Amino acid sequence: MAARLFFDGFELRLDSGELLRDGSPVTTLQPQPARVLELLASRSGEVVGREEIRQLVWGESFVDFDASLNFCVKQIRRALGDSATSPRYLETLPRRGYRFLRPVRVEAGTNGNGIPVPEPLPAGAPSPSPPQRRWPLLTGVSVTLAALLLLVFLIASRFPSATQSPRLAVFPLTCREAGPAGRQVCGGVTEALTAELTRQLPHEVEVIAPTSVLAYQGSHKSPREIGEELGATYLLTGEVAPSGGHLRIDARLTTAAGKALWHQEGPAIEMAEAPLVYGELVRGVAGALQLPPPAVTGPAARPRKEAYEAYLRGIYLARQRKFDEAVASLQEAALLDDHFARAYAELSLARVARGRPPQEDGPASLAAARKALELDPQLAEGHLALGDVLFKDRLDWQRAGAEYRRAVALAPGDAETHYAYATYLTSLGRHDEAIAAIERARELDPASMAVASDYAWFLYIARRYDEAIRQARETLKLLDMTQRPLPAVAQYGRSWAYWVLVHGSLDKGDEQTAVETIRERMRDLGEKAAAERLRSLPEILSWRVRYVARQAPENSYALAAVNATAGRTDEALGYLERLCRNGGEGPMLNFVPVEPVFDPLHRDPRFARIVDCSGLPQDAPARRQLAKGP
Numbered sequence: 001m002a003a004r005l006f007f008d009g010f011e012l013r014l015d016s017g018e019l020l021r022d023g024s025p026v027t028t029l030q031p032q033p034a035r036v037l038e039l040l041a042s043r044s045g046e047v048v049g050r051e052e053i054r055q056l057v058w059g060e061s062f063v064d065f066d067a068s069l070n071f072c073v074k075q076i077r078r079a080l081g082d083s084a085t086s087p088r089y090l091e092t093l094p095r096r097g098y099r100f101l102r103p104v105r106v107e108a109g110t111n112g113n114g115i116p117v118p119e120p121l122p123a124g125a126p127s128p129s130p131p132q133r134r135w136p137l138l139t140g141v142s143v144t145l146a147a148l149l150l151l152v153f154l155i156a157s158r159f160p161s162a163t164q165s166p167r168l169a170v171f172p173l174t175c176r177e178a179g180p181a182g183r184q185v186c187g188g189v190t191e192a193l194t195a196e197l198t199r200q201l202p203h204e205v206e207v208i209a210p211t212s213v214l215a216y217q218g219s220h221k222s223p224r225e226i227g228e229e230l231g232a233t234y235l236l237t238g239e240v241a242p243s244g245g246h247l248r249i250d251a252r253l254t255t256a257a258g259k260a261l262w263h264q265e266g267p268a269i270e271m272a273e274a275p276l277v278y279g280e281l282v283r284g285v286a287g288a289l290q291l292p293p294p295a296v297t298g299p300a301a302r303p304r305k306e307a308y309e310a311y312l313r314g315i316y317l318a319r320q321r322k323f324d325e326a327v328a329s330l331q332e333a334a335l336l337d338d339h340f341a342r343a344y345a346e347l348s349l350a351r352v353a354r355g356r357p358p359q360e361d362g363p364a365s366l367a368a369a370r371k372a373l374e375l376d377p378q379l380a381e382g383h384l385a386l387g388d389v390l391f392k393d394r395l396d397w398q399r400a401g402a403e404y405r406r407a408v409a410l411a412p413g414d415a416e417t418h419y420a421y422a423t424y425l426t427s428l429g430r431h432d433e434a435i436a437a438i439e440r441a442r443e444l445d446p447a448s449m450a451v452a453s454d455y456a457w458f459l460y461i462a463r464r465y466d467e468a469i470r471q472a473r474e475t476l477k478l479l480d481m482t483q484r485p486l487p488a489v490a491q492y493g494r495s496w497a498y499w500v501l502v503h504g505s506l507d508k509g510d511e512q513t514a515v516e517t518i519r520e521r522m523r524d525l526g527e528k529a530a531a532e533r534l535r536s537l538p539e540i541l542s543w544r545v546r547y548v549a550r551q552a553p554e555n556s557y558a559l560a561a562v563n564a565t566a567g568r569t570d571e572a573l574g575y576l577e578r579l580c581r582n583g584g585e586g587p588m589l590n591f592v593p594v595e596p597v598f599d600p601l602h603r604d605p606r607f608a609r610i611v612d613c614s615g616l617p618q619d620a621p622a623r624r625q626l627a628k629g630p
Contacts, residue, residue, distance in 0.1 A: 004107040005041050008089075010080070014038055019079050026079060032057065032068065033075040040090065040100040049097040073098065078165050081203035084436040085421060086408050094432035166289060167206045169232035170194045171213055171223055173249070174239035181313065184329075185242045188312025189249065189274065191319055195414075196278040197236075199380070200294035201286060202413040208232060209415040209445035210319060211489065215478060216447070227256045230446055234261070236285065245271050245305045251281050253288050262288035271305040271312075301375075307337035315346055321488035323354035334368070341375035341382065344368045348385035352392055358583045362393035380411035384420055391424055392587035395615035400424060415444035419451055422458065427590040429622030431462035449478055449493025456500045461594050465504040472500040494524075506565070507596055511537050518544065541566040557588035561597045572598070573606045580613035589614050593622045602626060 005012040011020040017034035019026045029037065035057050040048055053069060073090065076082070082089045091099045170193065175186030191210055198207045208230055216226045227235045238251035246268050253262040264284050266277055286293055303311070314329035330347035333340060348368035351361045366389045372382035387403030390396040404421040411417050422437035438455045445451050452475040459468035475497040479490060498521045505513040518540050522531035527547070534540050544562045552558055560575035576598075579589050592598060593611045601607045608626075616623055 005038065006105040006107070007041060007044075007102045012037060012041070029075060029079060033072040033079075036069070036072040037076050040098055041104045042106060044100045044102065044104040047093055047097050047099045053097065081412070083408065083412050084440060085418065085433065086405060086412070092432075092436065165204070165206050166233045167208060167231055168197065168234045168236060168285070169208045169213055169223075169227050169230050170197065170210065170236045171226075171238075172210075172217075173237075173251075176239060176241040177243070182242050184313040184316045185247075185309060186240045187316035187319070188314070189240045189242075189247065191315045192274065192312065193249075193251075193278050193281060196275070197282055197285065198413045199411065200279070200282045201291065202411065204286070204291045205234075205289065205413075206444060207413060209448065211415075211450070212445050212447035214319070214487075215449065215490075224256065224258055232256055234289065241268075242271070242309075243268075245309065247271055247274055247277075249274070249277055249281070251284070253285055272302050272308045274308065274312075275302075301339050301341075303333075303340045303343070304337045307333045307340050307343065310336060311340065311343045311346070314343070314350065318346065318350045318353070321353075321492065323350050326350040327354065334371075339375060341372045341379050344375065345372035345379055345381035345385045348372065349381065349388060352385070352388040352587075355587065358393035362389065365389045365393060378410060380407045380414065380417065383407040383410065384417055387424070388420065391427075391590065395590070397428070397615060397617050397620075413444065415441045415448070415451065418444070419454070423454070426458045426461055427594060427622070428617070428620045429594055429625055430620075431458070434458050435462065447478060449475065449490045452478060453493035453496035453500075457496050460500045460504050461591070461596065463507075463596065465508050468500050469504045469508075472497040472504070503565070503597055515540055538566075556582065557592075560592075561595070564597050564601060567600075569601060569604070573601060573604060573610070576601075576610045577606065580610055590616075593626060 003014050005014070009022050010026075011023075012018075012029075012034065013020070014034070017029040017031060019029055036053065039053065039056060050069065058068070073092075077084060077090060080089050084092060087101060089100065089102055091101055093099060170190065173186055173190050173193075175183050177183060177186060194207060194210050197205070201207070212230055213226065219226075221229075223235050223237060226232075233256050235254050235256060236251060237254070238249065240250075241248045247270075248268045249266045251264050251266075252260065254260050262284055264281060266280075269277060282294055285291075310329045310333035314326045314333060317323075317326035317329060327347065327350045330343055330350055333343035334347055337343065345368070348365045351365040351368065354361070365385075369382060369385040369389050372379055372385060376382060383403045384407040387400045387407060390403060391400035394400075401424060404417070404424050407417045408421055418437050418441040422434045422441060425431075425434035425437060435455075435458055438451065438458055441451050442448075442455055452471070456468050456471035456475055459465075459471055462468075475493055479494060498517060501517045502514050502521075505511070505517065515535075515537050519531040519534070522528070522543075525547075530543060534543055541562070545559075545566050545568070548555070548558050548562050556575045556579035560572045560579065563569075563575065564572035576592060579592075592614055593616050598607070611623075611626065
């Protein structure tokens with residue numbers, strides 16, 4: 001009889017790789033992911049090193065181990081609905097290995113190869129030392145068979161797993177309204193419907209964030225072509241007709257190849273009833289995909305229709321990074337309905353995102369986040385908003401981390417929560433965790449210029465310059481499919497991608513690439529004449545100092561950075577001190593301790609006081625790195 005592993009309602013059948021939960025099939029794991037899960041789960045509580053996994057699963061001859069182990073771990077997490085940043089089952093220990101976190105019961109027997117399965121060790125029990133090979137050595141015909149199996153896996157592992165979670169791309173709903181306000185409402189409906197799918201199907205479907213689909217506006221590509229590029233298996237399209245405080249929403253679900261699966265034509269409803277329609281649409285999608293129906297939740301307080309219309313406009317404008325307009329609309333929604341929790345949460349997020357000095361927006365942002373959670377303690381957006389306020393405005397790192405973790409736990413399928421948590425982890429110097437978190441955000445939002453460029457920036461902050469530069473170049477390729485003039489999110493992404501290219505090249509000692517990149521950026525900024533006139537690195541760095549001083553005289557962080565790069569240490573420290581005196585001028589003060597541009601300033605006592613001003617915790621890895629010195 002084949003052995004089976006049991007944990008938390010899951011059952012893994014070792015002969016077939018079938019994974020069941022509460023007796024119902026979840027997926028069938030490929031042989032190597034199943035084998036890795038078997039190894040880790042049968043030694044629950046232990047840290048199993050990467051080298052030991054390689055020896056026991058692949059042996060000595062496997063040449064692409066790192067990529068294949070990462071593939072296996074991703075498949076396991078996907079099957080279990082687990083998260084790399086907030087693991088329930090599989091914990092990553094950077095540069096060491098993995099640990100299975102839940103108690104496991106093993107049903108005695110043999111696995112599909114006739115190999116006895118060991119009894120589980122108690123959680124926390126030490127691993128045998130030295131580690132022993134658990135499989136008998138293969139000889140004769142067995143070696144040939146193993147080689148053939150290995151070849152089959154090498155070929156198969158180059159293709160996506162057929163058992164991975166389905167990926168759903170929600171396309172902007174066609175709007176039957178010509179005016180700007182109506183189009184904003186339509187855009188808000190797309191945002192709200194996507195969020196509802198993400199909330200109600202957090203483990204069954206990976207819902208691609210709206211940012212990625214919006215990146216294709218103006219590309220003239222068909223939904224099928226866009227879906228293929230985004231890796232979507234299913235596409236949700238439709239239309240919305242707003243009129244006089246009413247809405248009608250139609251939706252269609254197809255496969256990525258265009259096969260129709262489901263269609264729902266909705267009746268005209270009052271604006272405030274739209275959330276009920278979203279719930280019906282989510283259940284329709286789940287039924288069409290043969291997924292378990294989402295849990296039925298208690299009825300939320302119905303917002304006033306005027307408030308809900310303002311809310312829809314606000315969340316659409318926030319997605320377009322038009323934060324001042326978004327704040328105005330969301331403030332209107334909150335004023336019109338004092339019990340509208342989501343309006344308060346989104347208002348707080350938009351206030352923080354526009355980056356005004358904390359003393360200006362901070363109190364109102366904090367009050368809005370707290371009001372949202374008072375009305376709905378389980379609202380992920382409320383915890384995300386409170387985390388943003390505490391981290392970016394209040395410099396309360398410890399409580400901010402708790403709020404971010406809570407948001408990720410409540411919304412594991414939301415790209416924005418993983419992105420925000422990655423930003424927080426980066427500023428602490430917890431680089432491996434930060435990169436894992438933003439990689440998850442990229443999976444959920446693959447064409448976002450903001451996520452892609454910040455991924456490059458986080459790699460750069462981790463001093464992984466070659467990877468950072470490659471990612472920055474990949475980010476700039478996204479511009480090729482973006483409409484002109486560039487929307488705000490694309491401008492943001494382009495700016496940070498160029499930052500990484502310039503400073504990553506300088507830190508690698510590649511002055512020629514840095515000069516060419518700055519001159520290319522100068523042309524983008526309308527400074528073609530200066531780009532042709534200036535040739536040497538010192539000339540160009542001096543030009544950057546003058547340009548930033550002229551274009552952004554209040555941006556202390558940017559002024560400090562360009563002065564530090566130009567070797568003007570005293571000026572750079574002066575601007576960082578101004579940043580402290582002004583309460584941060586937004587979130588950038590948090591990144592001063594980890595930004596490589598400021599490495600030359602570390603030995604100056606003034607820099608230590610600036611780090612203290614940022615509130616960086618004493619036990620943060622970034623603190624320990626600063627203590628070691630450059």
